[in-house]
Amino acid sequence: MNLRSLIVYLLFTSISICLHAQKKTAVVSGKVVNENEEPLSAVSVTILGQQTGIATNDSGLFRLKVPADKAFALVFSYSGYRQVQQNFILNEGEEEYVTIHLQLSSETLKEVIVSDQRDRTEIGLIRPNPKSVLQLPTPVTGVESMIKVFVGSNNELTSQYNVRGGSYDENLIYVNDFEIFRPYLVRSGQQEGLSFINPEMVHNVSFYNGGFQSKYGDKMSSVLDIQYNKPRAFGGSAYVSILEQGLHFEGLGAKNKLSYIIGARNRSNKKLLSSQETEGNYVPSSADLQALLTYQFSSKWSAEMLGNISQTKFSLVPEFSQLTSSVFTPYYTANLGVDIYFEGQEKDAYSTKMLGFATTFRPYRNLKLKWMASRFQDIEEENIDIAGAYLFGDRDFDKSNSTFGTIVNPLGAGVYQNYARNDLNIVDYNFSHNGSLNKGKHLFLWGVGYNKTSIKDELNEWELQDSAGYTLPYNPNLLELNSVLQSAADLNINKFQGYVQDNMRFGDSSNAFTLQAGLRFNYNDLNKEFLLSPRLSASWKPDWERDIIFRAAVGAYHQPPFYRELRRYDGSVNTQVKAQKSWQTVAGLDYNFKGWNRLLRFTAEAYYKHMTDVNPYDIDNVRIRYFGENSAKAYAAGLEMRLFGEIVKDAESWISLGFMRTREDLENDYYKVYTVDSLNKPVDSSITQNGWLRRPTDRLITFGMFFQDYLATNKNFKVYLNTLYGSNLPYNIPGSVQYRNALTIDPYIRVDIGFSALLLDTDKQNRRSHSPFRNFNNIWASLEVFNLLDHPNTISYLLIKDFANNTYAMPNRLTPRLVNLKLVARW
Numbered sequence: 001m002n003l004r005s006l007i008v009y010l011l012f013t014s015i016s017i018c019l020h021a022q023k024k025t026a027v028v029s030g031k032v033v034n035e036n037e038e039p040l041s042a043v044s045v046t047i048l049g050q051q052t053g054i055a056t057n058d059s060g061l062f063r064l065k066v067p068a069d070k071a072f073a074l075v076f077s078y079s080g081y082r083q084v085q086q087n088f089i090l091n092e093g094e095e096e097y098v099t100i101h102l103q104l105s106s107e108t109l110k111e112v113i114v115s116d117q118r119d120r121t122e123i124g125l126i127r128p129n130p131k132s133v134l135q136l137p138t139p140v141t142g143v144e145s146m147i148k149v150f151v152g153s154n155n156e157l158t159s160q161y162n163v164r165g166g167s168y169d170e171n172l173i174y175v176n177d178f179e180i181f182r183p184y185l186v187r188s189g190q191q192e193g194l195s196f197i198n199p200e201m202v203h204n205v206s207f208y209n210g211g212f213q214s215k216y217g218d219k220m221s222s223v224l225d226i227q228y229n230k231p232r233a234f235g236g237s238a239y240v241s242i243l244e245q246g247l248h249f250e251g252l253g254a255k256n257k258l259s260y261i262i263g264a265r266n267r268s269n270k271k272l273l274s275s276q277e278t279e280g281n282y283v284p285s286s287a288d289l290q291a292l293l294t295y296q297f298s299s300k301w302s303a304e305m306l307g308n309i310s311q312t313k314f315s316l317v318p319e320f321s322q323l324t325s326s327v328f329t330p331y332y333t334a335n336l337g338v339d340i341y342f343e344g345q346e347k348d349a350y351s352t353k354m355l356g357f358a359t360t361f362r363p364y365r366n367l368k369l370k371w372m373a374s375r376f377q378d379i380e381e382e383n384i385d386i387a388g389a390y391l392f393g394d395r396d397f398d399k400s401n402s403t404f405g406t407i408v409n410p411l412g413a414g415v416y417q418n419y420a421r422n423d424l425n426i427v428d429y430n431f432s433h434n435g436s437l438n439k440g441k442h443l444f445l446w447g448v449g450y451n452k453t454s455i456k457d458e459l460n461e462w463e464l465q466d467s468a469g470y471t472l473p474y475n476p477n478l479l480e481l482n483s484v485l486q487s488a489a490d491l492n493i494n495k496f497q498g499y500v501q502d503n504m505r506f507g508d509s510s511n512a513f514t515l516q517a518g519l520r521f522n523y524n525d526l527n528k529e530f531l532l533s534p535r536l537s538a539s540w541k542p543d544w545e546r547d548i549i550f551r552a553a554v555g556a557y558h559q560p561p562f563y564r565e566l567r568r569y570d571g572s573v574n575t576q577v578k579a580q581k582s583w584q585t586v587a588g589l590d591y592n593f594k595g596w597n598r599l600l601r602f603t604a605e606a607y608y609k610h611m612t613d614v615n616p617y618d619i620d621n622v623r624i625r626y627f628g629e630n631s632a633k634a635y636a637a638g639l640e641m642r643l644f645g646e647i648v649k650d651a652e653s654w655i656s657l658g659f660m661r662t663r664e665d666l667e668n669d670y671y672k673v674y675t676v677d678s679l680n681k682p683v684d685s686s687i688t689q690n691g692w693l694r695r696p697t698d699r700l701i702t703f704g705m706f707f708q709d710y711l712a713t714n715k716n717f718k719v720y721l722n723t724l725y726g727s728n729l730p731y732n733i734p735g736s737v738q739y740r741n742a743l744t745i746d747p748y749i750r751v752d753i754g755f756s757a758l759l760l761d762t763d764k765q766n767r768r769s770h771s772p773f774r775n776f777n778n779i780w781a782s783l784e785v786f787n788l789l790d791h792p793n794t795i796s797y798l799l800i801k802d803f804a805n806n807t808y809a810m811p812n813r814l815t816p817r818l819v820n821l822k823l824v825a826r827w
Helices: 003-022 130-135 143-151
Strands: 025-033 044-047 053-055 061-067 072-077 084-088 095-101 171-175 202-208 222-228 235-241 244-253 258-267 278-296 301-325 336-364 367-395 407-438 442-467 470-472 483-508 511-524 529-541 547-559 580-595 598-614 617-620 623-626 632-648 651-666 670-676 682-689 692-694 701-711 714-726 729-731 743-745 748-760 778-786 794-801 807-813 818-826
Touching (some): 044 061, 053 061, 061 072, 084 095, 084 714, 130 202, 143 202, 143 651, 143 701, 278 336, 336 407, 407 794
Parallel strands (some): 025 095, 171 222
Antiparallel strands (some): 025 061, 044 072, 072 084, 202 222, 235 244, 244 258, 258 278, 278 301, 301 336, 336 367, 367 407, 407 442, 442 470, 442 483, 483 511, 511 529, 547 580, 580 598, 598 632, 617 623, 632 651, 651 701, 701 714, 714 748, 729 743, 748 778, 778 818, 794 807
16 A cells, blocks of 8 residues: 555544544443233334334344434334333433333224325325314414415415415315305405314315316316315314314214214404504404214215304404505605594404205215205395594604604695495305216216306495595595495306316326316306316326326316406496406426435426406405406416425425416506696696506415424424415505506515424323323313514505695504414314
8 A cells, every 4th residue: 555545544534533423322222022021023213303213123122322412212113002202311422221111002093094196196286184284373273374385375364365376266165075155245354254164174185276177166276175074983172272262073873874073163363453553442253163964874875964154243443553654656755654543433244154965876886976955145244434534744763752653744634434334145056966987097077067146235335535624536516435336236147067077097007197188168147158168187107216297287267257256346247247268287297205314295387377358356455356347368377396295204394485477468458647847737648558567466486384393302392383475466556547556565474383282192091080181182282473573564555645645555564473372182
């Protein structure tokens, strides 16, 4: 060996020794035995949070090298025995001997679920774990809050969401194949009550964010398909928190032919709203009761009933509001404040009732026939009579001054009054049949349905603005209101729809190809429009070493008008509004791989939507105001990427990142631009057209993350992190063509965190017979911190004018930081 080789050898040897010395280790050895002190072989011994480990030998002995000078836990697991966890802290070089006793498990084996590959082969399909819904720290609990992690959000007070540039009205929701509706007059997330979906009753969640099959209804953006649990034994849960309380029971009866699951919830956002910028007496309350009953008449016949009653009331007596803002017009650059003093009140009530029956007949194993009938009723009342007197100008932000927080340089003053007396009653009847026939490589699906919808409403609302002693808009000879909506409608709509579809499979598991081809039709007698929607999707899993599936879809997705789409800005009803139409293409991939010694899943999808006969709209908080005309064309294009997996062992997490652009071109959006002289008098004008503009949901970047972790020494102490980011949104001046896209809502940033601790575990054998908790499976306590960063997110703007008729935009903020406590018990 020459000198150079010797030096290299000694160098590498020294580095290896140093690296080995830096890793401090100890040793745990011992024996694992059963209740009779007999050794157990092949017992898994792992360090908590790691997948690698060792197994005991034929004598039940093991010896494992472990980290030194820090806390860790060993987990001992063996089929049929209860898992044991033991904590350690060892010094460097120390060896500890332990004897571990495993006891036979008293619990019955859990149901083994063999998952199919639908979530990998079907385009746009996301199937998150329903249990994660119960762990997600968010002010509004429910499946929809979990969906927002994937699609983004800009309002934590609502269960509504936007998907790929669509509005709230473009999303379909099904529970056990029954279509679900929600109230329509709700103006803000403050007024919204409980979501229909009770997360404690959910068994399976399937969410399609595009490219969905022909069997789903006529909307343009997404499908949320929920299946409630079908109990196999008696059980239930109860939870109590500052914001919400709930209770549910499930079980069997009639010699196991009858299964039932019943849930009740009550929610009050008073604590959440008490920290809003508008001070006053908030009295929000929402409660619901729902049940799913299933009866198995025979091996071929079964029936089910789904019922729901929901009541939401919102009362507000506002007193004072203090806002701070930047300026809309270029006439002033300082930070501004506005102080508003209120009188009057608001009282709203939203009541929904739903009852559905279904019967299923399986004459053969490969044939399924289902008949369904349901009735939905929505009764809504809005009563608003609120006046506000405001003063705005420079606000003093110098804490050393006695005038800190007050208006020191007034720029304007005035009063305004909002009035509304609105009533809405919607009744919808649905009768439908669907079926499936499995012929091996072909799965045929079909369905037909009839809907009869009755809509009765009376709208009477107006707004009066007074600035510096005169009413806006100013007319010395006439009292004019800023906006007026007066209308009455009595509509009866008959709708017919149906579909046929073939799901085809070719190849084998190593080189698989699937194809879904379907055609959907829709007709309603309101606008006499007949629609055909062909849809095609495919997936291909090549025979590669890497586990990759390629997916694509193309199809027509049309949306006939319902209630809100029919109303123009002035309240008049346009029964000739046609369906909004879109052609959509989606392409992507699904890739399973190993990272950090764990199985992870990455998905990516690119999409493009070409839309015609678009009915433009504005969004103010959660209220959607349509133009009531098919007066635009639009498009949406984007890319979405998601990462799923156990970044921490036994703790599923998700990361989602999306990029999107959606634009619209309105017809006849011409306006005049005036040239003024030195005396500010118009001397000339020119005609201008807006062209392509940002849609109200145009958000370039969305990011969502849900992350779980637990203590290294105790899996029963967990932390959950929910993070949402969305770049800015456009905000349109209502009723203004010239100032469409005039304002921008700042990026939405939201971080919620939750901590939970297991107070009572599933080990029932060690409990005393007279213990009040002897029948409980587990009890958890949680501490949640909403809006951890206390970021002031904006949802809309209040527009006011000064003495010179300049317009200023004052932001309406969402919720600040809030702490919530929650206790959950399951049996």
